[in-house]
Amino acid sequence: MIEIKEELLESVLEGAIHEIDDNAAKLISITRKIDAIEPLHFFVNAKQLAKDRTFWSSTADQFYIVGIGKAHTIRADSNRFQKTEKLWRNLLDEAIIHNPFQTPGTGMLALGGMSFDPGIRKSSLWEKFDHSLFAIPEYMLTVNESGYFLTVNVQADAETNANKLAGIIRRNEEVLIKPRPVLSAGPSIQWQEEVAPRDWMDTVKDATEAIEQNEADKIVLARELRVKLDSTVDIAxxxxxxxxxxxxxFVFAFEQGGDCFVGATPERLAKIEGTNVLSTCLAGTAPRGKTVSEDKRIGENLLYDEKNRSEHEFVVSMIKQAMDQYCTDIEIPDKPVIYPLKNLQHLYTPVTATLKDGYSIFDIIGELHPTPALGGVPRDESLEFIREHEQLDRGWYGAPIGWLDSNGNGEFAVAIRSGLIQGDEASLFAGCGVVRDSDPLAEYEETAIKFTPMLSVLGG
Known part of the structure; x- marks a missing residue:
């Protein structure tokens, strides 16, 4: 139940509408505190409103954002980071925002992402996903350490009737906050097909030859696994x-016109709270062991493996270099530690810093993307090889996804361990870093391991 008197919604709307001094529509954003509700129930209930849904969770922090519908969208094809930030700033300047809480993830908020490379011709697989698309939801649930918050974002002009608009909002909110039964168990896989695996291994060989000829130091190659399921996938x-x-x-889902990009990525690109910046280097991968002793042995081997440490250092060096332009007080540990996940373990190094005046999260992610873990080193040369040789439109795979709020907070991750779901079919994606001594079969096996998280939740 919402902890706020219904008439207060109307009074806030009336006050906001009175602020509109011309007949042009403006975005009004109102945030209220509510009683506890399960975020996935909120997500499921939105099906009754027949609107696209967005889901974001930092599972370690018990932080959730669930967005329903689109009150406004921000799109950009070229100069994506600069244009998106400019449009977001313009929107904040024009919008009327009522948010007495000011905690991260509340107030007016944009959720979305970008494609890996707008320089690659978009395939039909990704036709519903723009090269850069951020949505301000019509209704949004935020769960953080301060509680549960419900935000409504609506377009209104000076002639809008506040009472009628409040009535529509209340009816939709009643649908969204209803308790729901237990969630379904999920789909199961009927068959799966790797897309051109032998051609992909040949491309790995081509990449090692290019590196031998000093055309690059590292090239990251991705591949696709196509999956057929026994029924239309229940995203919840x-x-x-x-x-x-x-x-x-970071568990995420972005619905767009019936398609859904969904996954669970461990790789944070950047997080900003006020002026505090956090980025993480996550490069170097190994499977988990079946026993505690085997798991420890595999982790220790990963820590001292020359190829994986080299791969990791590429990322650490690049993140430090990128942050130098926009931050002060950059702190980086001397060596990585093991970052364990259910199916995999990685080398992990956190990087903290203080944001300089006049810069934003878009400056940082624009400088970081693509990291050496997803593109390669040097960036331009590795991207050129990918464009020329990789037989795949990555779409939003490997690209920045995340959110930013009107309080100046935001968080972006790199969209790995993910798939694009279309009805009862899905395309899953995985990649690996190719260096001078890479073996095509070993790289193929590494990508096979990286498909595991998504395959397991799809019933594989």
Missing amino acids: AVLNNLIKTQSNS
Whole structure:
């Protein structure tokens, strides 16, 4: 139940509408505190409103954002980071925002993401996902350490009737906050097909030859696994399974016109709270062991493996270099530690810093993307090889996804361990870093391991 008198919604709307001094529509954002509600129930209830849904969770922090519908969208194809930030700033300047709480993830908020590379011709697989798309939801649930918050974002002009608008909002909110039964168990896989695996291994060989000829130091190559399921996928069930099985990850779903990009990524790109900046280096991968002793042995081998440490240092160096332009007080530990997940373990190094005046999270993610863990080193040369040789439109795979709020907070992750779900079919994606001594079969096997998190929640 909402902890706020219904008439207060009307009074806030009336006050906001009175602020509109011309007949042009403006975005009004109102945040209220509510009683506890299960985020996935809120997500499921939104099906009755027949609107696209967005889900974001930092499972380690018990932080959730669930967005329903689109009150406003921000799109950009070229100069995406600069244009998106400019449009977001313009929107904040024009919007009327009522948020007495000011905690991260509340107030007016944009959720979305970008494609890995707008320089690649978009395939039909990703036709519903723009190269950069951020949505301000019509209704949004935020769960953080301060409680549960419900935000409504609506377009209104000076002639809008506050009472009628409040009535529509209340009816939709009643649908969204209703308790729901237990979530379904999820789908099961009928068959799966790797897309051109032998061609992919040949491309790995081509990449090692290019590196031998000093055309690059590292090239990251991705591949696709196509999956057929026994029924139309219940996205809520997939999210539920990801939350249960993928701790220390960002669980996400972005619906767009019936398609849904969903996954659980452990890789944070950047987080900003006020002027505090956090980025994380997550490069170097190994499977988990079946016993405690085997798991420890595999982790120790990963810590001292020359190829994986080299891969990790590429990322650490690049993040430090990127942050130098926009931050002060940069702090980086001397060596990585093991970051364990359910199916995999990684080398992990956190980077903290203080944001300089005049810069934003878009400056940082624009400089960081793509990291050496997803593109390669040097960036331009590795991207050129990917464009020319990789037989795949990555779409939003490997790209920045996340959120930013009107309080100046935000968080972006790199969209790995993910798939695009279309009805009863899905395309899953995985990649690996190719260096001078890479073996095509070993790299193929590494990507096979990286498919595991998504395959497992789809019933594989």
